[in-house]
Amino acid sequence: xxxALEGVRILDLSWGIAGPxxxxxxxxxxxxxxxxxxPGGDPxxxxxxxxxxxRSRRSVTVDLKSDAGREAFSRLAGSADxxxxxxxxxxxxxxxxxxxxxxxxxxxxxxxSVPAYPPGHRFAGRPGYDALVQASSGxxxxxxxxxxxxxxxxxxxxxxxxxFLVPTGILAALIAREETGRGQHVMTSLLQGAFLYTxxxxxxxxHAGAAYHDLMGKSYPPGVHQQFIFECANREFVHTSVMSGxxxxxxxxxxxxxxxxxxxxxxxxxxxxxxxxxxxxxxxxYRAHDREKLVAEFQANNHAIxxxxxxxxxxxxxxxxxxxxxxxxxxxxxELGRTTQIGVPINxxxxxxxxxxPQPRVGEHNADIWGELGYGAGELAAITGKA
Numbered sequence: 001x002x003x004a005l006e007g008v009r010i011l012d013l014s015w016g017i018a019g020p021x022x023x024x025x026x027x028x029x030x031x032x033x034x035x036x037x038x039p040g041g042d043p044x045x046x047x048x049x050x051x052x053x054x055r056s057r058r059s060v061t062v063d064l065k066s067d068a069g070r071e072a073f074s075r076l077a078g079s080a081d082x083x084x085x086x087x088x089x090x091x092x093x094x095x096x097x098x099x100x101x102x103x104x105x106x107x108x109x110x111x112x113s114v115p116a117y118p119p120g121h122r123f124a125g126r127p128g129y130d131a132l133v134q135a136s137s138g139x140x141x142x143x144x145x146x147x148x149x150x151x152x153x154x155x156x157x158x159x160x161x162x163x164f165l166v167p168t169g170i171l172a173a174l175i176a177r178e179e180t181g182r183g184q185h186v187m188t189s190l191l192q193g194a195f196l197y198t199x200x201x202x203x204x205x206x207h208a209g210a211a212y213h214d215l216m217g218k219s220y221p222p223g224v225h226q227q228f229i230f231e232c233a234n235r236e237f238v239h240t241s242v243m244s245g246x247x248x249x250x251x252x253x254x255x256x257x258x259x260x261x262x263x264x265x266x267x268x269x270x271x272x273x274x275x276x277x278x279x280x281x282x283x284x285x286y287r288a289h290d291r292e293k294l295v296a297e298f299q300a301n302n303h304a305i306x307x308x309x310x311x312x313x314x315x316x317x318x319x320x321x322x323x324x325x326x327x328x329x330x331x332x333x334x335e336l337g338r339t340t341q342i343g344v345p346i347n348x349x350x351x352x353x354x355x356x357x358p359q360p361r362v363g364e365h366n367a368d369i370w371g372e373l374g375y376g377a378g379e380l381a382a383i384t385g386k387a
Contacts, residue, residue: 003030004351014086017159019114020053022166028344028353033057039385041362056356058365063385064095072383086114099185110173112186133158137194162193232291241304249301256285333358
């Protein structure tokens with residue numbers, strides 16, 4: 001069965017995580033995605049994650065610094081509905097393939113730009129990638145961690161926010177094109193992706209007591225949630241969410257056999273040394289319990305709790321629902337061999353999505369795609385910059 005986006009062609013010139021992974025969400029709903037790479041290939045191919053970010057598409061190479069390459073690329077753009085690029089503002093213009101030039105030649109083209117910083121930002125002209133945007137957006141400073149001061153975010157939050165903005169903007173522009181008949185310039189950035197996650201009312205807590213600042217501060221352990229990770233018997237762990245909004249039949253301390261323990265809200269307001277005394281008793285009690293039995297007892301008493309397992313356990317022996325939804329897939333990669341990857345994360349039951357193949361080799365589809373546009377084998381060297 002055809003995917004929902006069959007007939008939509010996307011030229012993907014983006015590098016890094018946000019553009020390729022955002023485009024992947026469209027590729028696996030049926031869009032024909034052509035990864036357009038410079039001579040030698042996308043430098044981000046050296047990252048292991050690229051084998052997933054760039055799957056379900058074809059690859060061509062083109063030398064946009066040559067007249068032959070620009071002419072061929074313009075013809076290719078004429079066959080496309082969407083173009084996605086992640087260069088700094090002004091780079092595509094200097095290459096002669098910026099929005100104005102492309103829109104003038106191909107007015108129905110949806111031109112999507114995903115730089116680190118949007119045009120007009122004071123850092124727009126600087127090289128930028130996820131970690132630098134973490135720093136410049138305030139995210140590293142706000143992240144609680146194992147010591148005072150800024151902390152590097154292991155999750156590439158700016159990129160992962162932008163992943164959702166890219167397909168949202170593209171789809172919105174394609175729908176608008178149905179009404180206007182014209183494409184438009186879609187713009188987002190890693191900075192806007194970082195702010196996408198800043199969904200709470202941000203403020204300084206000016207009048208809170210010392211206990212609050214100690215609990216929420218950038219110290220070890222990092223914040224309140226770390227204190228709800230407990231070790232059970234046999235070095236197995238659980239995360240207990242005692243403030244999940246559920247109404248428990250018995251408290252966690254009653255289940256653990258502890259007496260005179262405070263409720264969750266009273267616990268948060270206690271002095272650090274008082275909390276540590278209670279936490280020590282809880283940790284000892286958890287270690288005396290079998291994890292499977294303890295989880296069952298917590299759930300029977302209306303507590304939110306989950307075993308903490310490794311990613312290997314999650315993927316090697318997935319929950320039946322993950323299999324049913326195709327969330328764990330086997331992909332034969334031309335470089336890595338057989339790999340286990342996350343499947344298509346959106347289910348359209350009328351027009352289901354699908355993985356359309358592994359990351360292609362650099363320029364693997366040069367002959368096919370350039371040939372569709374009328375270029376012969378003798379012209380490929382001038383277009384691709386390969387002597």
